[in-house]
Amino acid sequence: MLTSNILIAASIAYVSLLFIVAFWAERRAERGQLGWLRSPLVYTLSISVYCTAWTFYGAVGSAARNGLEFVTIYLGPTLVFIGWWWILRKLLRIGRTQRITSIADLISSRYGKSATLGVAVTLLAVIGSTPYIALQLQSITTSFSVFSPDSGTGASDGNTSALWIAAVLALFTILFGTRNVDANERHHGVVTAIALEAVVKLFALLAVGIFVVWGIGNGPTGIFAHMSPEMLHSDQIFSPRWVALTFLSATAIITLPRMFQVTIVENADERHLSTASWAFPAYLFLMSLFVLPIAIAGQYILPPGSNPDLFVLTVPLAEGQNALALFAFLGGFSSATSMVIIATIALSTMVSNHIVMPLWLGRSKDRLATSGDVRRVLLLSRRLSIAGLLLLGYFYFRLTGGSGALASIGLISFAGVAQILPSLLGGIFWRGATRTGALTGLAAGFILWAYTLFLPSFEGAFILSAGVLENGLFGHAWLRPQELLGLTGYDPLVHSMLWSLSVNTALFIGLSLIVTPNQLERIQGAQFVDVFRQTGPGGTGVLIRRSATSEDLFTLAQRILGTTFAHRLFTQAATEQNKTSGLPDPTDTFIERLERELTGSVGAASAHAMVSQIAGGGTVSVEELLKIADETAQIMEYSQQLETQSRELSKTASKLRKANAQLTELGAQKDAFLSQISHELRTPMTSIRSFAEILRDERDIASEQAQRFVGIINTESQRLTRLLDEILDLSLLESGRINWQLEPVSLDAAIAHALTSSEGVRDTSDIKIIRKGDKNIMVMADFDRLAQVFINLLSNAIKYGRAENPQITIRTQKLGKIAMIGVTDNGAGIRAEDREKVFEKFSRLSEITLAGSAGLGLPISREIMRNLNGELSLEENAPGAVFRVTLPLV
Amino acid sequence: MTLKPAPDLAERAFRRRRRYDAALILPIFGIIMLVSPVFGIFTKNTLLFGAPLPFLYVFSVWFLLILLARRMSHLLSKGEERS
Numbered sequence: 018m019l020t021s022n023i024l025i026a027a028s029i030a031y032v033s034l035l036f037i038v039a040f041w042a043e044r045r046a047e048r049g050q051l052g053w054l055r056s057p058l059v060y061t062l063s064i065s066v067y068c069t070a071w072t073f074y075g076a077v078g079s080a081a082r083n084g085l086e087f088v089t090i091y092l093g094p095t096l097v098f099i100g101w102w103w104i105l106r107k108l109l110r111i112g113r114t115q116r117i118t119s120i121a122d123l124i125s126s127r128y129g130k131s132a133t134l135g136v137a138v139t140l141l142a143v144i145g146s147t148p149y150i151a152l153q154l155q156s157i158t159t160s161f162s163v164f165s166p167d168s169g170t171g172a173s174d175g176n177t178s179a180l181w182i183a184a185v186l187a188l189f190t191i192l193f194g195t196r197n198v199d200a201n202e203r204h205h206g207v208v209t210a211i212a213l214e215a216v217v218k219l220f221a222l223l224a225v226g227i228f229v230v231w232g233i234g235n236g237p238t239g240i241f242a243h244m245s246p247e248m249l250h251s252d253q254i255f256s257p258r259w260v261a262l263t264f265l266s267a268t269a270i271i272t273l274p275r276m277f278q279v280t281i282v283e284n285a286d287e288r289h290l291s292t293a294s295w296a297f298p299a300y301l302f303l304m305s306l307f308v309l310p311i312a313i314a315g316q317y318i319l320p321p322g323s324n325p326d327l328f329v330l331t332v333p334l335a336e337g338q339n340a341l342a343l344f345a346f347l348g349g350f351s352s353a354t355s356m357v358i359i360a361t362i363a364l365s366t367m368v369s370n371h372i373v374m375p376l377w378l379g380r381s382k383d384r385l386a387t388s389g390d391v392r393r394v395l396l397l398s399r400r401l402s403i404a405g406l407l408l409l410g411y412f413y414f415r416l417t418g419g420s421g422a423l424a425s426i427g428l429i430s431f432a433g434v435a436q437i438l439p440s441l442l443g444g445i446f447w448r449g450a451t452r453t454g455a456l457t458g459l460a461a462g463f464i465l466w467a468y469t470l471f472l473p474s475f476e477g478a479f480i481l482s483a484g485v486l487e488n489g490l491f492g493h494a495w496l497r498p499q500e501l502l503g504l505t506g507y508d509p510l511v512h513s514m515l516w517s518l519s520v521n522t523a524l525f526i527g528l529s530l531i532v533t534p535n536q537l538e539r540i541q542g543a544q545f546v547d548v549f550r551q552t553g554p555g556g557t558g559v560l561i562r563r564s565a566t567s568e569d570l571f572t573l574a575q576r577i578l579g580t581t582f583a584h585r586l587f588t589q590a591a592t593e594q595n596k597t598s599g600l601p602d603p604t605d606t607f608i609e610r611l612e613r614e615l616t617g618s619v620g621a622a623s624a625h626a627m628v629s630q631i632a633g634g635g636t637v638s639v640e641e642l643l644k645i646a647d648e649t650a651q652i653m654e655y656s657q658q659l660e661t662q663s664r665e666l667s668k669t670a671s672k673l674r675k676a677n678a679q680l681t682e683l684g685a686q687k688d689a690f691l692s693q694i695s696h697e698l699r700t701p702m703t704s705i706r707s708f709a710e711i712l713r714d715e716r717d718i719a720s721e722q723a724q725r726f727v728g729i730i731n732t733e734s735q736r737l738t739r740l741l742d743e744i745l746d747l748s749l750l751e752s753g754r755i756n757w758q759l760e761p762v763s764l765d766a767a768i769a770h771a772l773t774s775s776e777g778v779r780d781t782s783d784i785k786i787i788r789k790g791d792k793n794i795m796v797m798a799d800f801d802r803l804a805q806v807f808i809n810l811l812s813n814a815i816k817y818g819r820a821e822n823p824q825i826t827i828r829t830q831k832l833g834k835i836a837m838i839g840v841t842d843n844g845a846g847i848r849a850e851d852r853e854k855v856f857e858k859f860s861r862l863s864e865i866t867l868a869g870s871a872g873l874g875l876p877i878s879r880e881i882m883r884n885l886n887g888e889l890s891l892e893e894n895a896p897g898a899v900f901r902v903t904l905p906l907v
Numbered sequence: 908m909t910l911k912p913a914p915d916l917a918e919r920a921f922r923r924r925r926r927y928d929a930a931l932i933l934p935i936f937g938i939i940m941l942v943s944p945v946f947g948i949f950t951k952n953t954l955l956f957g958a959p960l961p962f963l964y965v966f967s968v969w970f971l972l973i974l975l976a977r978r979m980s981h982l983l984s985k986g987e988e989r990s
């Protein structure tokens with residue numbers, strides 16, 4: 018027979034083992050030798066903290082009473098985990114990027130780092146979890162009592178052992194759960210111990226199950242043969258309750274604080290979730306596989322009226338399998354302790370970050386920047402919270418212990434924390450969700466849950482009297498807690514869920530649609546909803562107006578993160594800012610990063626409050642808002658880029674069109690040029706050929722006549738040669754292949770040279786040359802080319818400036834830094850519309866003025882002047898043609 | 908024996924997309940099988956291979972879901988590493 022002493026000894030040995038394992042794991046973690054401690058397996062096993070004593074013992078009890086219904090508690094989590102791609106993956110990513118420390122932190126952070134929401138969720142979680150902790154304590158004491166049914170001391174014994182258990186658990190949790198304030202730092206010791214407990218409870222239940230199926234029932238068929246036909250309630254299995262329970266357990270796996278702690282906060286690697294997505298359902302599958310057989314065996318072996326919640330223990334005991342019973346006891350013990358440990362860690366983080374820290378901050382506003390070690394305050398508040406929560410659980414157990422109220426507390430607790438679901442899902446999938454909506458929905462849901470489910474569970478012993486339960490508040494029948502507004506015909510749980518969750522969701526959505534969120538909420542909303550679209554670590558958090566001094570920030574960081582870490586963080590930031598020594602500048606990026614680091618320790622709201630207090634303000638400027646990579650901004654930026662690109666494209670296209678037009682024009686000009694050249698060449702050629710033919714054919718031609726013809730042929734061939742020379746010269750000039758030798762040149766010398774060269778032309782006509790202006794001008798030019806220009810101008814003036822008394826005026830003068838030369842004749846001048854055409858190749862002005870000209874002189878001159886950095890232009894008639902040449906002085 | 912040519916970028920993106928879709932569909936499949944009137948079909952008070960039909964149904968669907976989830980998880984993590 019197992020005595021209490023053996024049980025106590027076994028429990029103490031087991032707890033010692035847990036301490037040793039946790040201690041060993043912490044040591045390994047400190048030395049950085051994590052190895053398999055950071056594996057997907059350990060992660061999956063730690064998630065199994067979901068299976069508490071309530072499921073370990075209670076599932077069999079539920080199976081005995083309600084058949085297959087117990088499965089729903091495992092099916093919900095299974096569905097959530099195999100659907101990890103939907104929700105858990107996103108939560109995990111958000112948890113990691115935003116350094117979320119708890120479910121309260123998640124909600125508070127999402128809705129603009131709202132301290133109020135943090136407090137609300139924390140209170141809800143504490144109220145929902147305390148009975149659950151009490152339930153674990155109760156299950157341990159009850160399982161103790163199974164082994165010593167006749168000891169007689171009963172209740173007081175149970176109370177003492179519950180107190181002892183609570184104390185040991187508090188010690189364990191404080192030792193391994195509050196080593197560091199950074200809740201993001203994984204509690205390797207705790208997680209490893211929890212994983213070990215997960216293995217123990219699984220094997221304990223499997224051992225009992227295998228014993229039942231093959232030891233008692235001769236295989237599966239044998240055990241099912243003992244099943245009473247009504248047990249499964251086959252016809253009523255699929256009911257609203259079935260759906261509601263599955264939904265509730267699915268919700269619980271996401272919203273229970275302890276589940277959030279192990280799944281999101283303690284997660285070391287996102288890929289572990291991928292493994293857990295099938296491994297955790299497999300764990301649940303194994304946990305529930307033998308539940309029904311054990312329940313069947315219990316009903317079959319044990320006398321009627323035995324407590325089915327204890328079949329896991331009493332069946333092996335009744336069969337004389339003491340060792341197995343002890344193992345089962347340790348399994349139940351594991352389930353209970355692991356839940357309590359993780360739940361208190363999660364809740365203490367929430368309490369200290371969302372209730373204690375804000376209070377402390379409010380009380381010591383002035384001291385924040387100057388004194389006190391925030392770390393100590395935090396750790397102390399966490400340790401006290403752990404002790405307080407366990408004490409609360411213990412008192413709850415003392416007050417209600419023994420009353421049947423605890424039995425259903427598991428589901429009631431689930432329904433309580435399920436109120437977080439609308440704000441949570443809305444928060445991560447809907448940008449429009451607002452703080453007001455979340456807070457109101459949560460509060461209404463909480464009140465309805467308390468009124469329709471939680472308080473009635475005390476059966477009139479707490480706040481709501483039996484009378485109220487029976488007749489409704491103030492005697493109004495429509496306010497009956499379990500038949501609100503006359504909604505009858507539903508199970509109390511389904512009834513409460515219908516009311517609380519639908520009102521919660523409706524208010525949440527409705528108010529979110531009405532109330533305008535503030536900027537911080539919008540930013541956080543974008544951060545959460547588009548978490549997969551955020552790239553890199555930059556540009557995530559809240560940007561704060563810079564009025565902080567680095568010293569203040571360092572003091573703050575030092576006191577929360579510890580000197581070493583703060584030092585490392587600041588040095589690193591300084592290096593990134595390319596500062597070799599001293600503190601980094603309080604840039605937006607740096608402040609943002611610091612806030613994120615602090616968030617990992619004290620939660621978003623507190624970190625925000627602290628940093629804002631020092632950094633001043635907390636407002637976000639428009640430019641900063643624009644920087645945030647939210648969807649609209651990204652789209653806008655993208656479309657702007659597109660617009661710019663298309664603008665550039667159309668610009669390029671128009672340039673190309675212009676170039677094409679120019680090319681076409683050039684092509685046309687070239688054709689015109691060619692035909693012009695042919696024409697110009699053809700004229701002298703024709704006369705040469707005609708006179709040559711005359712000389713050949715006419716035998717009797719007078720000698721002087723022949724002489725005259727030969728003279729014409731000679732002149733025309735000279736003209737032809739000159740024309741060809743000019744064409745060559747022009748093409749050479751235009752191709753830019755000439756090396757210009759610019760040197761100081763006397764302007765007067767160039768003009769004199771030109772006058773001399775044109776003497777031959779002048780002799781035939783009686784032209785008067787008038788020279789005016791400054792004669793000592795030196796210009797930068799190429800002498801020969803400059804002279805060529807003047808020769809051209811002079812011969813033009815001589816040829817076309819036909820008048821009664823032809824005269825040509827050459828005027829030179831200095832004008833600032835340039836020399837200006839005017840060549841004027843007293844002829845008919847050039848018509849205004851022809852003035853630009855004279856510079857075109859072979860332009861044909863009126864046949865009279867330019868007849869016989871190759872028309873290349875002026876284009877060549879202009880080209881030369883361009884190359885001499887000067888200019889050749891045609892002025893208005895005065896009254897004859899006025900050509901003006903400008904040149905830079907030396 | 909010829910090596911299959913590596914699928915091009917568009918094809919890979921398409922396959923990855925399809926894996927994501929499958930991952931989203933799996934829980935819906937689970938819900939239809941276990942939490943919808945489909946389940947009602949199998950809640951008959953009969954024995955199959957000596958075990959009650961609802962029991963067999965729930966646990967075999969559950970097992971199937973685990974197998975599919977395992978397959979999915981491999982496919983998805985493989986896809987993550989590649990991309």
